[in-house]
Amino acid sequence: MLERIVIDKAVEELRPDVVVLAMTAHGLVNGPSDAVTTDWLAMAAKGAAQGAQDPHLDAWRDAYRAFGAKPQRTRPSVDALLRRADALPAINKVVDAYNAVSVEYVLPVGGEDLDAYRGPARLVRATGEEPFDTMAGGAAAVEHPDAGEVVWRDDAGVTCRRWNWRQCTRTRITETTGNALFLLERLAPYPLDRLEEAAGDLAERLRAITPDVRIESRLIGGA
Numbered sequence: 165m166l167e168r169i170v171i172d173k174a175v176e177e178l179r180p181d182v183v184v185l186a187m188t189a190h191g192l193v194n195g196p197s198d199a200v201t202t203d204w205l206a207m208a209a210k211g212a213a214q215g216a217q218d219p220h221l222d223a224w225r226d227a228y229r230a231f232g233a234k235p236q237r238t239r240p241s242v243d244a245l246l247r248r249a250d251a252l253p254a255i256n257k258v259v260d261a262y263n264a265v266s267v268e269y270v271l272p273v274g275g276e277d278l279d280a281y282r283g284p285a286r287l288v289r290a291t292g293e294e295p296f297d298t299m300a301g302g303a304a305a306v307e308h309p310d311a312g313e314v315v316w317r318d319d320a321g322v323t324c325r326r327w328n329w330r331q332c333t334r335t336r337i338t339e340t341t342g343n344a345l346f347l348l349e350r351l352a353p354y355p356l357d358r359l360e361e362a363a364g365d366l367a368e369r370l371r372a373i374t375p376d377v378r379i380e381s382r383l384i385g386g387a
Contacts, residue, residue: 165345166382168284175287175314176385179227181352183386184287185363188278189344189370190378196339197254204264204369205252211268212249218270221246223351224327231289231314233326241328242272256339261369262346269362271348272328274316276335278343283319285345287327290314295321297334304333316347356386 169186176182224240235243245252245267252267254260259275266273276285292311299305309315309325316324323335328349337344346366350359367379 165278165281165284166380169382169384170284170286171385172286172288174289178230178289178314179351181223181350181386182227182287183350183356183359184384185348185350185359185381186285186384187346187348187363187366187379187381189346189367189374190278190342191374192258192342192344192370192377193374194256194258194337194339194341197256197260200372201257201260201264202254205254205260205267208264208267209249209252212246215249215267215270216246220270220351220354223353224272227314227351228326231312231327232310233313233329238326238329240272241274242266242270244329246270256337257373258337258341258344258370261373262366265362265366265369269358269365271350271354271359271362273362273366274324274328274331274347274349275337276323276331276345276347277337277341278345279341280335281318281323281345285316285318285323285347287314287316290317290322296325297321297332298330299333356383 225235228235262273290309290313296307314327
C-alpha cells in the first residue's frame with residue numbers, strides 16, 4: 165500500500181513544498197476512549213493557544229486559497245482542531261491518538277480504515293465528478309468536490325475533501341478498525357525533522373493502545 169501512495173503532479177505544481185508521511189498500522193485493537201486517550205487530548209489542548217500562532221497554519225490557509233477554497237469557511241483540519249482544542253471530543257482510542265498528535269504538533273493528521281480502501285490513496289485535483297460519501301441531515305448522502313479541488317481519493321471515490329478538511333464516512337476509523345492508514349501532511353516552513361518526530365509520537369501512542377501493532381511508514385514528496 166505505502167509504495168503506491170502518490171501525490172499527483174498537479175498538486176505538486178500547486179504546492180511544490182508538500183510532503184506527506186504515510187504510516188500504516190496493522191493489527192490494531194481499537195475501542196472506546198479511555199482515561200489514557202482523553203488525557204492525551206487534554207495535554208495537547210494546553211499548548212493550543214501557542215499552536216494557533218504557528219506559521220504552518222498560514223501556509224495551509226494559503227494552500228486552500230490557491231485551489232479556490234475559503235479557509236475561513238472550510239478550515240484546514242489542524243486549524244479546526246486548534247480552535248476547539250479546549251473541548252476536543254473523545255471519539256475512540258485511535259482517533260484520540262492522532263487528534264492529540266495533530267494539535268500538539270500543529271500538523272494535519274488524517275486517519276483512515278485501511279480495510280475500507282479500494283486501491284491506493286492518491287492526492288489529486290478533482291474533476292468534480294468523483295463521489296464523496298457523507299452525511300446530510302442525519303442521512304447518508306453523496307456529494308461531489310469542486311473541479312480543481314485538492315482531494316485524497318482511492319478507486320471508489322474521494323476519501324477526504326478540500327485536502328484535509330472533511331473525511332468521507334466510508335473510510336473513517338471506528339472502534340472495530342483493525343488496520344489503519346495515517347497521513348501526516350507538511351508544507352513549508354514546517355521542519356521535516358518535526359514531521360518525523362510527530363510520526364514517531366503517533367507510533368508510540370498506537371503501541372500504547374496495541375503493543376503488538378505492526379507499523380510501517382514512508383515519506384512522499386519534497387523532491
